[in-house]
Amino acid sequence: MTEHLLMLITIFVLAIFVGFEVISKVPSMLHTPLMSATNAIHGIVVVGAMLIAGAAIGGTVGHIIGIAAMILGAINVVGGFAVTERMLEMFKGRTEKRP
Amino acid sequence: MTATQTILAFAYLVTAVLFILGLKFLSSPRSARTGNILAMIGMVIAVVATCFDASIISWTDIIIGALIGAPIGFVSARLVKMTAMPQMVALFNGAGGGAAALVSTGEFLRLFEGSALPTWDQLLPIVLSSIIGSVSFAGSIVAFAKLQELMTGRPITYAGQQIVNAIVLLALLGLSGWLLAGNVSVPVFAGIVGAALLLGVLGVLPIGGADMPVVISLLNSFTGVAVAVTGFALNSTVLIISGTLVGASGTLLTMLMATAMNRSLANVLFGAFGAAPKAGEATAAAAAGGGAVRSASAEDVATMLAYSRSVIIAPGYGMAVAQAQHAVRELAANLEKRGVDVKFAIHPVAGRMPGHMNVLLAEANVPYDQLHEMDEINPQFEAADVALVIGANDVTNPAARNVQNSPIYGMPILDVDKAKNVVVLKRSMATGFAGIDNPLFENPKTMMLFGDAKDSVQKLAADVAAA
Numbered sequence: 001m002t003e004h005l006l007m008l009i010t011i012f013v014l015a016i017f018v019g020f021e022v023i024s025k026v027p028s029m030l031h032t033p034l035m036s037a038t039n040a041i042h043g044i045v046v047v048g049a050m051l052i053a054g055a056a057i058g059g060t061v062g063h064i065i066g067i068a069a070m071i072l073g074a075i076n077v078v079g080g081f082a083v084t085e086r087m088l089e090m091f092k093g094r095t096e097k098r099p
Numbered sequence: 100m101t102a103t104q105t106i107l108a109f110a111y112l113v114t115a116v117l118f119i120l121g122l123k124f125l126s127s128p129r130s131a132r133t134g135n136i137l138a139m140i141g142m143v144i145a146v147v148a149t150c151f152d153a154s155i156i157s158w159t160d161i162i163i164g165a166l167i168g169a170p171i172g173f174v175s176a177r178l179v180k181m182t183a184m185p186q187m188v189a190l191f192n193g194a195g196g197g198a199a200a201l202v203s204t205g206e207f208l209r210l211f212e213g214s215a216l217p218t219w220d221q222l223l224p225i226v227l228s229s230i231i232g233s234v235s236f237a238g239s240i241v242a243f244a245k246l247q248e249l250m251t252g253r254p255i256t257y258a259g260q261q262i263v264n265a266i267v268l269l270a271l272l273g274l275s276g277w278l279l280a281g282n283v284s285v286p287v288f289a290g291i292v293g294a295a296l297l298l299g300v301l302g303v304l305p306i307g308g309a310d311m312p313v314v315i316s317l318l319n320s321f322t323g324v325a326v327a328v329t330g331f332a333l334n335s336t337v338l339i340i341s342g343t344l345v346g347a348s349g350t351l352l353t354m355l356m357a358t359a360m361n362r363s364l365a366n367v368l369f370g371a372f373g374a375a376p377k378a379g380e381a382t383a384a385a386a387a388g389g390g391a392v393r394s395a396s397a398e399d400v401a402t403m404l405a406y407s408r409s410v411i412i413a414p415g416y417g418m419a420v421a422q423a424q425h426a427v428r429e430l431a432a433n434l435e436k437r438g439v440d441v442k443f444a445i446h447p448v449a450g451r452m453p454g455h456m457n458v459l460l461a462e463a464n465v466p467y468d469q470l471h472e473m474d475e476i477n478p479q480f481e482a483a484d485v486a487l488v489i490g491a492n493d494v495t496n497p498a499a500r501n502v503q504n505s506p507i508y509g510m511p512i513l514d515v516d517k518a519k520n521v522v523v524l525k526r527s528m529a530t531g532f533a534g535i536d537n538p539l540f541e542n543p544k545t546m547m548l549f550g551d552a553k554d555s556v557q558k559l560a561a562d563v564a565a566a
Contacts, residue, residue, distance in 0.1 A: 018344060078173050078176070079172030085139075
């Protein structure tokens with residue numbers, strides 16, 4: 001096992017704990033927006049899609065895979081954040097002014 | 100490390116920190132919006148930074164893909180109705196899983212084209228992320244089809260189902276082992292992806308509509324894991340951190356939801372919940388209720404509501420289907436004008452997604468401090484004059500408390516039957532999403548107000564104002 005891989009695994013394990021810790025106190029009221037926000041965050045895969053689509057690999061098949069990965073990644077990121085924002089802008093308390 | 104690489108690494112670190120802070124801020128309704136904006140900024144930083152990555156040699160495919168994908172995502176996110184939110188999230192999630200699988204496939208082709216055959220440690224993350232991503236993609240599409248009612252929401256079961264699934268799983272494992280053992284070829288890889296897609300479809304088919312929220316949450320965490328493993332394949336720490344955050348938080352959320360229904364995750368996934376109503380159940384329910392259903396007119400109910408001190412409203416998916424949330428808001432406002440104390444009781448799995456009712460009521464401008472979670476509101480039902488159940492069924496079903504052979508036995512419910520009076524607004528006597536009879540309707544304290552929830556609530560709101 002290379003030193004580099006070991007570092008990646010370390011990051012991975014620490015991130016698991018951060019992930020559990022950071023959402024363990026979310027009230028169920030916010031579960032839908034939370035799910036939608038984490039859904040948008042895994043849209044980070046669009047970065048991987050950019051690297052694959054930009055590497056120009058494997059002729060026609062490579063192009064199709066690159067473009068398709070970009071399309072799906074972009075839908076995930078843009079749609080995920082837009083829909084979360086739309087939900088959250090509706091959550092208002094009694095004290096705050098309503099439109 | 101070149102200067103650019105160093106800057107990129109720091110940019111990705113900033114992204115990871117912003118994602119973590121964003122999730123942290125999402126834990127309170129006051130700061131949730133800031134949280135989402137922080138995460139958005141993190142995403143923009145990552146995407147801009149990647150534009151400077153030296154391995155990008157051609158922009159055409161990136162731009163074509165972005166120009167097609169981004170508008171689709173944005174427009175559908177703006178247009179979707181709040182009631183259809185669960186299936187929208189399922190679709191976006193499927194897109195992410197599909198993207199992860201495609202990225203791994205692309206990376207496989209890149210290695211395959213290279214001069215030396217890829218080694219097993221290069222292949223392992225690629226194979227894993229294409230499998231998990233494909234399962235998530237196919238599973239999400241089926242979940243979407245069920246929620247959108249493009250297919251039946253009931254569990255689809257057939258003889259030998261478990262055996263078929265086991266065979267597909269074995270084929271998947273066999274092909275993966277074969278590839279990793281050094282038999283690297285495109286057909287084998289295609290076979291792996293095909294088997295994973297099939298497994299995603301077959302895995303979600305036997306799961307009933309009522310359990311879809313848990314499934315979507317689980318598939319969400321699957322996509323997170325797929326993205327993290329893709330990070331191993333591409334050597335990208337930002338993918339590893341972000342994907343793992345989603346994987347871990349999604350797993351936690353899935354377990355919280357399963358707990359809220361008092362079911363194990365295995366029971367949700369393999370139990371075919373709600374497949375066929377059990378024979379003994381109807382009699383048990385009748386025995387518990389011991390009487391006929393009492394139906395009431397809107398005027399009677401309105402008078403009772405107007406002259407009570409405290410009313411607790413328990414909304415369910417039926418309210419959403421009838422688009423009655425604005426009328427409910429009006430009714431609550433009219434009651435409050437008369438000095439009636441109005442609270443909303445939100446069951447954690449009411450609706451088709453955890454927290455779904457909160458989103459719908461927030462859309463109708465009900466302030467969130469009027470919404471109460473189950474554990475907080477349950478002790479208050481005894482003191483309430485009226486519990487008004489609007490389109491909720493399974494989450495108020497007392498069979499969960501005392502009918503041992505009921506499929507929902509043990510699920511925590513809203514104790515609406517403890518209130519002095521119960522009014523149930525319902526379209527008909529049909530069973531809920533889970534397909535189970537509800538003895539609450541036959542309770543002597545219960546009055547049924549049949550009809551479309553929106554019409555009924557509008558009538559109630561008008562009559563309360565006039566009373």
